[in-house]
Amino acid sequence: MTVDVRWATIEDAGALAAILCEMAVHYRQPPLDADRALSAARKWLGEESPAYPHFALAFVDREVSGLASVAIAHPGIDLQRLLFLKDLFVRDRARNAGVGRALIGFLADHCLREGIGRIDLTTEDWNEGALRFYDRLGVERHGQKVFLRLSGEALKSG
Numbered sequence: 655m656t657v658d659v660r661w662a663t664i665e666d667a668g669a670l671a672a673i674l675c676e677m678a679v680h681y682r683q684p685p686l687d688a689d690r691a692l693s694a695a696r697k698w699l700g701e702e703s704p705a706y707p708h709f710a711l712a713f714v715d716r717e718v719s720g721l722a723s724v725a726i727a728h729p730g731i732d733l734q735r736l737l738f739l740k741d742l743f744v745r746d747r748a749r750n751a752g753v754g755r756a757l758i759g760f761l762a763d764h765c766l767r768e769g770i771g772r773i774d775l776t777t778e779d780w781n782e783g784a785l786r787f788y789d790r791l792g793v794e795r796h797g798q799k800v801f802l803r804l805s806g807e808a809l810k811s812g
Contacts, residue, residue: 655714657756662709662721667695669718670709677721677743710760712744712753719748722757726770734771737761742775742784754787776801 662670671691678686698708712720723741730736739761744753761773775793777784 655751657753658713659710659756659760661707662699662711664699667699670695673718673721710757712757714748720744720753720757737765737770737773739773739775
């Protein structure tokens with residue numbers, strides 16, 4: 655099986671929307687409205703992606719099988735940009751077929767080409783499959799950071 659990974663473009667909006675809907679179900683979130691997901695995907699891929707890519711998509715036999723949602727963050731204390739991996743998701747039927755590894759490899763190659771110093775990511779402490787996957791890749795665990803979120807009303811008063 656060959657896994658093809660590329661940065662998503664506006665032509666991939668339908669594929670991105672479909673996998674975002676599937677990811678919401680997988681993570682036990684309220685189902686996404688497909689039309690709303692497609693509209694968001696078109697906006698993100700059309701208006702917001704020219705400076706930095708946002709989504710890498712993995713395809714197996716021309717079918718979208720995985721995604722990586724990323725953001726480029728600018729200098730911290732070491733004056734190096736970093737790639738923040740917000741989400742890595744592989745469809746159930748494509749699990750254990752090298753899709754996740756191909757996505758991470760694609761991102762790592764991008765970082766090396768673009769002078770991006772590292773990839774930072776998080777995962778849920780209950781997600782044993784993800785933790786095993788990242789351990790196999792040699793991902794380092796760092797400290798006891800606390801994940802915080804400013805949203806809703808707090809965002810308005812922040």
